[in-house]
Amino acid sequence: MPELPEVETTRLGIEPHLEGQVIKQVIIRDYRLRWAIDSDLPSKLAGLRIISIARRGKYLLLQFKKGTLLIHLGMSGSLRVLKKIIPPKKHDHLDLILENGTCLRLTDPRRFGAVLWTTEDLTKHKLLKALGPEPLSREFTATYLFNKTRTKKAAIKLLIMDSKIVVGVGNIYANEALFKAGIHPTSPAKTIDKEHYQKLVLAIKKTLSAAIKKGGTTLRDFTSSEGQPGYFSNSLQVYGRGKLPCFRCKTKLQEIKQGQRSTVFCPRCQKSE
């Protein structure tokens, strides 16, 4: 389940292998991702030079002079760099083969991911134009969140997972950040004071950047890493710990559903309701 840190780690891992390289061939083995892969993609990409790899939220952006290839890893997607092409496995849906022989291989068992070519100005692209700020940017502050939520009666957890408010905060990090900030996940966003928003913004930034740092060291070799080591699991405070005792106060953690997604929190430590 790639959350933002994994996507960023992927970006950092593949960038040095791809930057400046020219695409020789594109092999599509399964078109059926979230949206079908454009069957003209191979002819569109062949011969083009990759300028850089950027990221917007959880979208990876392979940037060419002529356009951009958007890659989203969905729930189960991953990218690998192969120095030598090996036989594809069941869920290896796409290969980008470079002129130097290197291969970027997309694997995605659940096919919630996406691979889309666009020549449009990215700020106008349907999937990107409405996205909120990057959580690690200077733009994402307590003041921003506070102002943005004055009229919102929706639960704070749903709000921080809303990509129009801020990108890249998935279910795991939403749970963890709210715990860290001592905020009850069902609190209506407009009832939360600025001090709590300050804690929340710091918690989000801290958790995400710690995970990126960790990912950077565990996953530095992108050319061989098969499965990813799941670098949250050690440090999770609440996620996946429903009914277990809170690490801080030993109170039994509660598990509820919000927007069909599981929320775990400590009823004692997270009281801003």
Added chain:
DNA sequence: AGTGCGGCCTGTCCGC
């Protein structure tokens, strides 16, 4: 306009 939720998909886990 803002909000809420259905559905896409498969691997994993649980209970029978």
Added chain:
DNA sequence: TGCGGACAGGCCGCAC
């Protein structure tokens, strides 16, 4: 042991 069903999750796109 094998099988069926529930569940997990990001996020678009539709229905209120």
